[in-house]
Structures are given as C-alpha cells and as structure tokens.
Amino acid sequence: MEYYLPILVIFFCGAFTQGLTGFGFALVSIPLLVLFIDIKTAVPLCMLSGLAITAFLSLQLRAHLEWRKIRPLLFGCLPGILVGTLFLVRVNEPIFKFSLGAMLIAYALYRLFLVPGPRAVGKVWGWAAGFATGAISAAFSAGGPPTIIYATLTGWKKDEIKSTLSSFFFLGGVATAAAHAVSGLTTAEVVGLSAATLPGVLAGVWAGSLLYGRFKTEGYIKLVLVGLILMGLLMFKSALG
Secondary structure (H helix, E strand, O other): OOOHHHHHHHHHHHHHHHHHHOOOHHHHHHHHHOOOOOHHHHHHHHHHHHHHHHHHHHHHOHHHOOHHHHHHHHHHHHHHHHHHHHHHHHOOHHHHHHHHHHHHHHHHHHHHHOOOOOOOOOHHHHHHHHHHHHHHHHHHOOOHHHHHHHHHOOOOOHHHHHHHHHHHHHHHHHHHHHHHHHOOOOOHHHHHHHHHHHHHHHHHHHHHHHHEOOEOOHHHHHHHHHHHHHHHHHHHHHHOO
16 A cells, blocks of 8 residues: 555654644644645545544543533534535635645644733634634644644643533534535545554554553653644645646
8 A cells, every 4th residue: 555654654643742732643643644645535534533532532522521511512513624624625726735734734733832821711712713623633734733732721630621622522523524525535445544544543542541640741742743733834834846
C-alpha cells in the first residue's frame, strides 16, 4: 500500500499528542498527510481514524464526564458539519492549504501568547464553538481549536476539559464520518487505510495516555504549537506553489 509507512508514523505522532493533551490528532496529522495523499482522502481518513482515539479517551475519563457541558457544543456542531461537508466537496487544493495554514498559525499564536483566564461563558458561546468545530472538522478534519479555546475560558479542571473534549470529539466525529460517507468521501481506500494504520493509532494514544498526569504538559504543548506554526508556514508555501 503506497505511503503506508509514513501515514502510520504520522498517525502514531498525532495519536500520541492527543493521548497526552486531549487534542491535536488532526492538527498534527492533516498538514503532514496532505504531503503524501490527496486532500479528499486525507480528511475523511483522519476523521475515521480519530474515532478510535476519542473512543479510547472517552472511556478512560468517563468518570469526569458531564453531559451538560457537551450539549451546547453538540447543538452547534450538527449544522456546522453540513456546512463543512459541502465546502470540502467543492474546495480546491490551494484554498484548502492556505486556509488550514492560517487556522494552524492563528490557533498556535493564540494558545502561546493570548490565553485569557477563566470567566463565565454562556451557552451561546458553546453553540458557536460547536458550530465552528463541526464545520472545520467536516472540511479539514482539524476542528479542535474553537472548542479548545472555549474550554480554556471555562475554568474547568484538567480532567474535566480532557473528558469533555474527548467525548464531544467522538460524538461529533461519528456525525462527521457519517456525513463524509453519505457524500461519497469515505471510499474503500479510506476504510482500508484506516484499518491498516489502526495499530499505530492505538499505540500512539496508549503511549500518550501513559504520560498524561505524570508530567506537566504545558512545556510539551508549547513545542507542539511551535511545530504547528511551522506546519502552517509549510501549507502557505505549498498553496503558493
């Protein structure tokens, strides 16, 4: 299977990141995947493979899950998925790469320098974050930033944030994967690649989860964010030819 080994390594690294931090699988994987495979294969592949990660983390942290925290995100997510799927079906490659690069850099800079302290956050912001996540996930398979930013504003504890993110990403991922399948984006090649790379995904999320709680993750997250900025610049270069 062409490009099997690099995809396996990419998914291991992305899954390790999400196992450690609760997010980052698609943010790490997508910019690298599009260097090897077509965009319209990479996005549904990453979404499908990500379901294994979020399912694992949701079960691991189920004791910290509160449905009232997820509901506003889900209500916004569903219409966002429709918008994102329609965009992906019609998107051209340079626009995709430029948009993804801008999203990666904007999120990384925000997370590095401008993270505000906890504050009261109304449900409307949960709906907005859910809509943006659904749209970006369906179009780019990298919709985490809006929800992650929302979660950082709430003042939740670390386990509450990770369990909420994981469960929401799993439920939203199921809906997005279904939308991709209905639209014809989830092909036999996508399903085959997802199954073939599953061992790397599970190994990565397991390894990341072993370190979760044993070390302070902020320093590691900063390294990941610097890497995302570099990946965003790479997307700009690729988009410009």
